[in-house]
Amino acid sequence: MKGSVIKYERDNIDTDVILPGPYLKIHDYNELAKHAMEGLDINFHSKVKEGDFIVAGRNFGCGSSREHAPIALAYSGIKAVLALSFARIFYRNAVDGAFLLPIEIDENAYKEISEGDVLEIETSKNEIKNLTKDTIYKMKPFPELIGKIIAAGGLFNYKP
């Protein structure tokens, strides 16, 4: 999986800025994508490309249970969010709905990765290659069940 980085150097990026409350009534996934990150970055929709990654700080996706949040990001083209940590409902929504990969990175990777860097993620090796900076970072391995649900393509395809 290869893509370029949109970086938000901040903690606690909450679901109210990822997909603001007034749009909760919308359930057309492509329509939701038009409002992704609207509370934080009004230019997100115009700059995001298919296959991009978001890099952010601690507690990404805190706040509400709205599945609209990972949906809006995924239908904008985001394939993975790389963050220092994730809030629990965002994390399980991303995985169980097979919308995008929530990848935990360490402080070093968070500091080094810049806006526009091209990354190649190999989850089988728990590795993130920064092709722009010619560096390799380790990602935190997925817990066993999470790995299995991701491999199955979401909770409905996973057979316990």
Added chain:
Amino acid sequence: MTMNITEKILARASGKTRVSPGDVVFVSVDKVMLHDVSGPGVIAVFEKLRKQGMKIEKLWDPSKVWVAEDHFVPSADQVSAQNIVMLSNFTKQFGIERHFKYGMGQYGICHTLSHEEAMVLPGEMYVGGDSHTNTTGALGAFACGLGHTDVAYVLLYGKIWFRVPETIYFKLNGKLPSHVMAKDFILKIIGDIGTDGAAYKAMQFGGTGISEMSVEERLTLTNMTTEAGAKNGIIEPDQKIRDYLALRGATKYNEMHGDRDAQFEKTYEYEASELEPIVAKPYSPENIAVARDLSSIVLDKAYIGSCTGAKFEDLQAVARILKGRKVKVRTEILPAAISIFRKALDDGLVKIFMDAGVMIGPPTCGACCGAHMGVLAKDEVCISTTNRNFPGRMGHVESKTYLASPLVVAASAVTGKITDPRDLK
């Protein structure tokens, strides 16, 4: 090895004799809740599954499913109106009988109905399509919020996975002073541990201060465990819970209790007498300050509403302040359920509010999530009994929301500035 109440419920629901933090279990769900946002969300998931070739003709057990209309009611616009129609068709199609419809007797915010209508009982495994599902843990249930895909999975199979959380125990010693409410205590806790201070964990409350506390005040504590990132908030059920539920016709359930020497990952201890009115400043519930230190903040609006701050006792607290006084800023009171509105009317609270110049509205999540019915303009400053103050939460992204107790919000409505109720003349 001992187990605490969260572990006991997860063990029972997963058919195991014991579980430990870190274990991953599939649990059988006792109750599941949907509302007018998560309901259409689930319908969209069902549509997606049907396109992938799945046949969906019936639910696992419609008698365990209940539905509320709360976020965009009274219908904010045509899209919201259509969602309500869609939700009604859904409950009819799948034979879900407990659907609280607005304009047809009792209705209100889902988390408020969960206790007002005794929809969830002690010892139960309860999940809902809303993050503040945690609220109901004050009754002694495992209560946890999930997204649409997970709720759709529960509706079809009656099961869902959980990682057994570590539990953080918050012990409150002594009775809260009369000017301090549960809201001040939970804001203090969130300020101390941060918005991810309990991420993926259980928050349990206990001690003499909790025994002394009313059921509705306890619900404020568990409600805002969500703002500390917790998986669930929980309190061991006692006689107050039994009496509260008996008044609502519920007497048969299997209470669960933790072992006497149950283990917690960490314990925090607070002295009730040392607590004081607390306010969370924009733009995070962890950004707390003592109310008295914010007395220069000038307000445009005071809001009393939501699952967090519009229960009957919240309205009683507001009435204590507003009786014989006038509000100086735009003030809106929206009781969290029709039953609460009715009690407020019968007890004379509505007259007190109207004499004070307040606008009273129907139950809705509307303004709390910035959706409709009282959203904030750019640069407007609001003090609110609700639960979140992220950028744009209650309206324009450059509006500001201060979170506080019903007493502080009412006192501030009277002066037009953030006010400690003790300082009101």
